[in-house]
Amino acid sequence: MIVLSEGADKRLAGHSEIRALNDLLEARKAAGLPINDEIIQNVYIYNVDLTATRKNNCIITKPRCENCTVLTDGANTILNK
Numbered sequence: 001m002i003v004l005s006e007g008a009d010k011r012l013a014g015h016s017e018i019r020a021l022n023d024l025l026e027a028r029k030a031a032g033l034p035i036n037d038e039i040i041q042n043v044y045i046y047n048v049d050l051t052a053t054r055k056n057n058c059i060i061t062k063p064r065c066e067n068c069t070v071l072t073d074g075a076n077t078i079l080n081k
């Protein structure tokens, strides 16, 4: 389980990819499935910028921040062109 530091961004959507990855790993653990380095290769991150999406009335994807990029290294990302 990921424990946020005191200075961490605690907004619901802040670093959502890490929260989702944590949920995935916890679900695999609960199901008795293995957790290993190969899992990340099968992870697809589709991160939506909710503020931009509301303003533009269409789905706008958002690249990972520097921290999430390092922590989810090896995952596949899906971005709008």
Ligand SMILES: [Zn+2]
Pocket (backbone or CB within 6 Å): 014, 015, 016, 064, 065, 066, 067, 068, 069
């Ligand atoms: Zn992040």
